[in-house]
Every structure is written in structure tokens, then in C-alpha cells.
Amino acid sequence: MSTFDQIFLKYYHSLLLYGLKFIRDENDVHDIVQEVFVTVWEKEKYTFSDAHLKSYLFNSVRNGCLNHIRHQSVVNKHIEKQELSLLINELNFYGSGEKSLIEKESLKEIYAAIESLPPKQKEMIELSRFEGLKNKEIAEKLGIPLRTVETRLFRALSGLRKVLTGKQIYILLNLVVRHKADNP
Template sequence: MAGIRSAEDIRLWEKLQNGDKHAISALFEKYYTPLLNYGLKLIPDESLVKDSIQELFYVLWEQRENLSEVEYIRSYLYVSLRRTVFRQAEIKKTRYERDKAYTDEFFSRVVNYEELNRKETFEKEQKERLKQALESLSNKQKEAVFLKFYSGLTNTEIAQVMEVNRQSVYNYIYRAIQSLQSYLVE
């Protein structure tokens, strides 16, 4: 399955390369929120992610004359943001702290613990099973599942963003689904 090519994005990219300020603004407006949401899944530090997005678009503008042709603009932006965010995070904290914070933020958004306390016993048990199932996933599986089901990226785009081959993406998602099913069916 190929990535999603947007004729509008390609047109804006070409205008950006030619110095059109409206093109960079249009790309920024179109992708700011999806990039922010993705960045917050990587690093739960809103100011760091917002700064990284600003840096990404600043660099795009500054390097506009040197930008190459890009077939999948959305994937390119996700990959670029991912690199920028991780580079910024490495400056501020260790890799261990980054992974722990990412996992904590992911779970706090997926499972609302206050709601668990208000539900009937059966619902509590089901949600606890789901939490355990999600906790059992590796960080790569969590990231692949987020990109696939929350961001709507194709497997090809996910492979580009995560910098792995497409078969690895299939494996991450397949194993994550198997793991979730085994927890929830028991």
C-alpha cells in the first residue's frame, strides 16, 4: 500500500521552494495540530513539541531553496518533527526519562483513571485488562498503533516516520493486536 499523495501538498511544497510565504503558512496551518498531537505522543512536553514544530517550519523556510522534491509531504513532516523532537529532548534529558514520560502520557490519555473508579465492577475489570494489555506492548508497538489508529497513517508512512521497513510496521501492529486480543479474551 502506497502512502497518500496530496496534489495540494505537492503544489504548496513547490511554491515553498520558490519562496512563497503563503505556501509555508498554508502547510503550517494544515499540519500544526496533527504534528502537535503526534509530537505530544512522542514527548509529553507541550512547550518542547511546540518549539520543535516552530523549528521545523523555520528550517523549511530557511532551507527552501535547497529542499528536494518530496513525494509524501505529510510523512516528510512527521519524520522531520520526530527527529527534531528527539534531538531537542536529548538536549534536555536522558533517553530513559524521555521514554518513561512518553509512556506515562500515552496511558494517561488512553485510560482515564477517574472514570475507572466510577464504573461498575465489570467495567472496571475490562478497563484494567485493557490497561494491562496496553502496558504489555513495547514502545515501538505503542507508537505504531498510535500512528495507525489515532493518526490514520498508512503502513508505508509509518515505516518512514519510525525509520523502519514496512514489514517491521506490519509486525509491530500484528503483534500489538495479538497481545491486546489475548488480554481481552481471557
């Protein structure tokens, strides 16, 4: 058995477990560890002393995992931008009175979430989002302090963010914008 084979057998499992501390997907970690061993083979790093080699292997796996995480973050941001762009395009396309499929699917969940709010928070959402009133106008209409309106509205929106997805929040806010534009 060659020196490289011995090194592979000695460290592969440990490196795989080490990589799983950073990344949960075993297939991704397997690929990273394999790439580290390819580099060791191509650059003949298996001739290093045992202590130096071990340090090199674990550092390489850690760096490979961190690079993978950074790359996934960029990919995820790109996917979110693409999804949001598609959503915006669809909302604009169907903006002439007919609701998009996304809106139809989400509206029930949005309205159910609003209905589940405490009555005073629900009232704040309805006045600010559906009637288009500003916080000061709500305070005057209800005869309560502006700070109370702000607090109730903040709590209502925080509650909605906990139960709705980012897309549903976007749809809710977009419907308000369109509602205001349709009813000046």
C-alpha cells in the first residue's frame, strides 16, 4: 500500500466528521474532502511530516467548508433575488385587476394571519394597510396617542412576520401600494 493510500485511510473518516461540523450535507463534505486529497496527491503533499500533513488536511477541509458556505450564501441570495424579481414581474403583469396565482394562494393565509391578531393590532393593520391611513391619522381617528398607534402597529407587523413568509409580507405590502394607487 502506498503512502498516499495509508494517509487517505488514516484521515478520511476524521476529515469527513470534521467537515460535518461546518456543513450538514454529507455529500458536499465528501466532495470537499475528496478535493483536498486530490490536491494532496497532485502537489505531493503526502511527503510532509505527519504533524504538518495533519494540520494541512484539517485546515484545508475547514477552508473548503467555509468557501462552500460563502458560495452557498451567494447562490441563495441570487435565488432570492430571482424569486423576488419573478414575483414582482408577475404582480406587475397581473396588476390590472386580476390577482396573480401567487396572490390567490397567499391571500387566504395573509387574511387568516391578520384575523388571528389581537383586536387592537388587527384594527391597526386594517387602518394603516387597507385604508391607507398614516399613524398620525389613526391616532386622531381613534383618539389615542401616536406612540400607542406606533406600538400596536409594530407588534402587529412583528406578529405577522412570525407567521407569514417574506413573500407573503411582500404581497401584503404590495397590495396596499396598489390599493392606494387604485383608490387615490
